[in-house]
Amino acid sequence: MLQVSRKFEYGLHAVTYLATKGLGRVVTVKEMADEMGFSQEFLSKAMQSLKRAGIAASVQGVKGGYTLGKSTDNITVADIALAIEGKPHLVRCGVKADRCEIFSSCHHRGYMNTLQHKIQVLLAATTVHSLLKEIVG
Amino acid sequence: MLQVSRKFEYGLHAVTYLATKGLGRVVTVKEMADEMGFSQEFLSKAMQSLKRAGIAASVQGVKGGYTLGKSTDNITVADIALAIEGKPHLVRCGVKADRCEIFSSCHHRGYMNTLQHKIQVLLAATTVHSLLKEIVG
DNA sequence: GTTAAACAGGACTATTTTAACCCTATTATC
DNA sequence: GATAATAGGGTTAAAATAGTCCTGTTTAAC
Ligand code: SF4
Ligand code: SF4
Numbered sequence: 001m002l003q004v005s006r007k008f009e010y011g012l013h014a015v016t017y018l019a020t021k022g023l024g025r026v027v028t029v030k031e032m033a034d035e036m037g038f039s040q041e042f043l044s045k046a047m048q049s050l051k052r053a054g055i056a057a058s059v060q061g062v063k064g065g066y067t068l069g070k071s072t073d074n075i076t077v078a079d080i081a082l083a084i085e086g087k088p089h090l091v092r093c094g095v096k097a098d099r100c101e102i103f104s105s106c107h108h109r110g111y112m113n114t115l116q117h118k119i120q121v122l123l124a125a126t127t128v129h130s131l132l133k134e135i136v137g
Numbered sequence: 138m139l140q141v142s143r144k145f146e147y148g149l150h151a152v153t154y155l156a157t158k159g160l161g162r163v164v165t166v167k168e169m170a171d172e173m174g175f176s177q178e179f180l181s182k183a184m185q186s187l188k189r190a191g192i193a194a195s196v197q198g199v200k201g202g203y204t205l206g207k208s209t210d211n212i213t214v215a216d217i218a219l220a221i222e223g224k225p226h227l228v229r230c231g232v233k234a235d236r237c238e239i240f241s242s243c244h245h246r247g248y249m250n251t252l253q254h255k256i257q258v259l260l261a262a263t264t265v266h267s268l269l270k271e272i273v274g
Numbered sequence: 275g276t277t278a279a280a281c282a283g284g285a286c287t288a289t290t291t292t293a294a295c296c297c298t299a300t301t302a303t304c
Numbered sequence: 305g306a307t308a309a310t311a312g313g314g315t316t317a318a319a320a321t322a323g324t325c326c327t328g329t330t331t332a333a334c
Binding site: 001028029030044045047048051058059060061062063064065066 | 307308309310311312320321
């Protein structure tokens with residue numbers, strides 16, 4: 001269906017939320033989940049992925065939470081997608097060749113791969129900084 | 138995971154197969170399934186979708202089968218995707234607003250929709266005619 | 275006109291992926 | 305030491321995808 005996952009959308013919302021709060025402010029998952037209206041546990045997983053990718057930074061313990069790990073013009077939508085969904089694979093064979101039973105006789109793999117690359121370029125073209133301007137404007 | 142469905146790939150292969158056989162030649166689902174190595178029943182569903190969209194034309198009865206319904210430069214990859222997967226919805230709310238619990242407070246919907254449009258433009262930029270040239274070249 | 279080979283399509287089942295939840299650490303403030 | 309937070313493994317639930325089955329309908333060939 002070529003649809004982004006909920007986890008990705010949660011992550012994207014979280015990043016823009018953190019961005020509007022500024023780099024200094026430490027925000028808890030609870031606050032974000034309450035504010036934006038989705039599951040705390042699930043958002044928590046998304047934040048952990050973002051943290052591992054360096055997009056978010058975490059502070060543990062009481063008074064802990066998350067902040068952005070980079071400046072907003074240094075995070076692209078592609079980065080967020082990569083952090084949360086892992087390497088993109090528009091076609092099954094990208095995960096592993098034997099995921100497709102007709103791998104050896106397939107002629108349109110090259111096209112699909114360039115298509116995937118073009119989609120990646122689209123995602124990489126939007127930084128969180130530019131996204132925020134779109135949102136406000 | 139932003140991955141195309143198997144049904145779409147089956148359909149795309151079928152269309153290029155029909156295209157190489159020329160508009161005159163009527164090809165059965167059995168032949169295509171055997172030739173390309175996938176489930177006859179499942180490919181049959183894809184062909185039915187392609188037929189309903191006018192991309193393929195069918196001949197019923199003994200000696201029946203499928204041919205292309207249009208010229209190869211009149212079919213784009215986007216057309217095939219539309220025929221097989223229906224209207225694309227990069228985000229849940231595209232299907233129906235109430236599919237997303239935070240619809241009313243969502244700020245990045247506009248961006249996601251333009252993103253989807255750009256992906257559609259990518260798909261629409263490739264005709265079966267140009268795809269065949271890529272494959273051969 | 276009977277048979278057989280093909281498309282048409284509804285309904286069902288199985289598999290896989292995604293989403294959500296639970297529970298136990300660990301960390302650090304108070 | 306109590307508490308409020310992140311970290312993360314493991315399990316379950318729900319949804320989407322893939323695949324099958326079965327019953328019609330059409331039509332060429334005999
Ligand atoms: S059909 Fe081709 S492009 Fe698609 S998964 Fe198989 S090998 Fe890859
Ligand atoms: S988060 Fe926004 S864009 Fe995504 S489904 Fe919900 S309303 Fe649509």
